[in-house]
Amino acid sequence: MELHLRNKHILITGGSKGIGLACADAFLQEGARVSLVSRDPSNLERAIERLAFHGSDRIQIQAADLTNPTSAQAAFDAAQIGFGPVDVLVNSAGAAKRTPAPDLTPQAWQDAMQAKFLSYVHMIDPVIKQMAQRRKGCIVNVVGNGGKVASPIHLPGGAANAALMLVTAGLANAYAAHGIRVNAINPGLTLTDRLQEGMLADARLQGISAEDAMQRAVAKIPMGRLAEPEEIARVVVFLASDAASYVTGINMSMDGATTPIVV
Numbered sequence: 244m245e246l247h248l249r250n251k252h253i254l255i256t257g258g259s260k261g262i263g264l265a266c267a268d269a270f271l272q273e274g275a276r277v278s279l280v281s282r283d284p285s286n287l288e289r290a291i292e293r294l295a296f297h298g299s300d301r302i303q304i305q306a307a308d309l310t311n312p313t314s315a316q317a318a319f320d321a322a323q324i325g326f327g328p329v330d331v332l333v334n335s336a337g338a339a340k341r342t343p344a345p346d347l348t349p350q351a352w353q354d355a356m357q358a359k360f361l362s363y364v365h366m367i368d369p370v371i372k373q374m375a376q377r378r379k380g381c382i383v384n385v386v387g388n389g390g391k392v393a394s395p396i397h398l399p400g401g402a403a404n405a406a407l408m409l410v411t412a413g414l415a416n417a418y419a420a421h422g423i424r425v426n427a428i429n430p431g432l433t434l435t436d437r438l439q440e441g442m443l444a445d446a447r448l449q450g451i452s453a454e455d456a457m458q459r460a461v462a463k464i465p466m467g468r469l470a471e472p473e474e475i476a477r478v479v480v481f482l483a484s485d486a487a488s489y490v491t492g493i494n495m496s497m498d499g500a501t502t503p504i505v506v
Contacts, residue, residue, distance in 0.1 A: 244486055246273055246480065246481070246484035246485065246486055247484060247485040248270060248273040248274060248275045248331075248480070248483070248484055249273065249274030249275065250274065250275065250276060251270075251275045251276070251330040251331060252275070252276050252278065252322075252323075252326040252327055252328065252329050252330050252331070253266075253267075253270045253275045253276065253277045253278070253329075253330065253331045253332075253333065253483070254277075254278045254280065254319070254322050254329045254331070254332050254333070254366075254370065255267055255270075255277060255278065255279055255280065255332075255333045255335060256280045256281075256309060256332075256333070256334050256335060256336035256337075256362070256363070256366055257280075257281060257334070257335035257336030257337065257385075258277070258278075258279030258280060258281060258287075258290065258333075258335065258336075259279055259281035259283065259286035259287045259289070259290040259304075260281075260286055260289075260290065260435070260436060261335070261433075261435035261436060261437060261472055262335050262385055262430065262433060262435060262472045262475050262476065262479075263279075263281075263333070263335035263336070263385075264290055264293070264294075264472070265471075265472035265473045265475065265476035266333050266335065266385075266475075266476040266479050266480070267279055267290070267294060267302075268293075268294060268297075268473075268476065269473070269476040269477060269479070269480045270331075270480060270483075271294060271297040271298075271301060271302070272297070273480060273484075275301070275331075276301045276302075276303075276326045277294075277301065277302050277303075278302075278303050278304070278305065278322035278325065278326060278329075279291075279302065279303070279304045279305070280304075280305050280306075280307050280309070280318045280322070280336065280366075281304075281306065281307075281336065282306065282307065282308050282309070282336075283306070284304075284306040287304040287305075287306060288304075290304070291304060303322065303325045303326060305318040305321050305322060306318075309336050309337065309361075309362035309363075309365050309366055310337075310357045310358065310361055310362050310365070311365070312365040312368075314365075315362075315365035315366045315369070316365075316369050318366075319366065319369050319370060323373075328373065328377060329370055329373065329374070329380070330379075330380060330381070331380070331381045331382070331383070331483045332366065332367065332370045332371075332380075332381075332382045332383070333382075333383050333384075333385070333479055333483065334362075334363045334366060334367065334382070334383070334384045334385060335385040336362050336363070336366075337358040337359045337362035337363070338358060338359065338400070338437050339354065339355035339358050339359045339397070339399050339400030339403055340354065340355070340358075340399075340400075341396050341397050341400065341445075342396065342397075342398075342399065343395065343396050343447060344395045344396070344398060347398065347399065351399050352399045352402070354399070355399030355400050355402065355403045356399070356402075356403050356406075358403075359400060359403035359404065359407070360403040360406050360407055363384060363407055363410075364407075364410065367382060367384075367410070367414070370382070371414060371418060371423060371425075374418075374421070374422075374423050375418060375421040375423065378421050378422040378423075379422045379423070380422070380423045380424075381423065381424045381425075381426075381482070381483050382411075382414070382423070382424070382425045382426070383426050383427070383428065383479050383482050383483050384407055384410075384411050384425075384426070384427040384428075385427070385428055385430065385475065385479065386404045386407045386408055386411070386427045386428070386429055386494065387400065387401070387404045387429060387430060388404075388429040388430060388431045388496055388497075388498050388501075388502070389401035389404050390402075390403075390404025390405035390406075390407065390408045390429065390494075391404075391405070391408070391429060391494070391496065391502070391504065392502045392504075396445050404429075407427065408427055408429070408494045411425050411426065411427040411492070411494055412492045412494065415491040415492030416492060419491060419492075424482075424487070424488075424490065424491035425491060425492065426482045426487075426490060426491060426492070426493050426494075426495070427493070427494045427495065428475060428478055428479060428482070428495050428497055429494055429495060429496045429497060429498070430470055430475050430497045430498070431464070431470060431496070431497060431498025431499060431501050431502075432460055432461075432464070432469045432470065432498070433469060433470040433471070433472060433475060434469050434470065434471055434472065435472055438469070439453070442456045442457050442460070443456075445460070463501055464498070464499045464500075464501050465499060465500045465501065466499035466500065468499070470497060470498075470499065474497070475497060478495070478497065
């Protein structure tokens with residue numbers, strides 16, 4: 244299937260590792276040009292090394308703290324200087340710290356909104372307005388499934404995810420007439436560096452080891468395994484492509500049928 248992504252400019256926040264890095268690899272395989280944005284310059288340099296076989300002329304990096312709107316705007320501007328207008332924005336940056344409910348503080352709730360919700364919104368805002376001027380573009384938000392299913396160790400992050408899901412549906416409606424599609428994917432447990440943090444928090448809550456917490460978590464997944472980042476990335480690429488030209492406003496669960504809900 245021809246996805247028509249060759250030479251498209253893809254801006255990926257959180258693109259230096261995990262699902263974001265897997266997305267970068269998948270888009271590069273389709274012949275796209277990719278701008279990676281991440282807070283940590285060293286992570287970005289490692290990402291460049293891992294992706295270099297695709298050709299360094301199709302990859303650029305920009306370090307930015309996306310909780311700061313000025314920094315997000317500067318990263319967006321720099322990306323456009325290098326590769327021109329952004330055709331696709333993939334948001335995969337930021338993660339709220341997983342904290343058992345008894346340990347929550349007002350600051351934990353604020354930190355979650357800064358780390359997850361605002362880091363997405365600060366990039367979405369300038370990108371979607373520029374896309375509206377061009378009357379074309381696509382945004383795919385990677386939003387954890389905790390926004391649909393409340394977890395006692397991830398309530399602030401889940402609340403931020405739920406807010407992003409509403410933003411996804413609302414912006415899809417608001418900008419559809421401008422030729423812009425906005426969708427979200429809601430991964431369940433996925434084999435990334437962030438997973439270990441979640442397992443440690445879950446283990447503390449249950450009074451068990453992290454290994455036991457992992458075994459129990461996998462046992463709840465009907466498919467019997469965790470998701471691979473590459474599996475999430477392939478769906479991101481599809482939603483960003485012309486093959487999904489009439490798909491917008493969805494928040495699609497990818498949790499291996501762990502939570503059989505209708506949305």
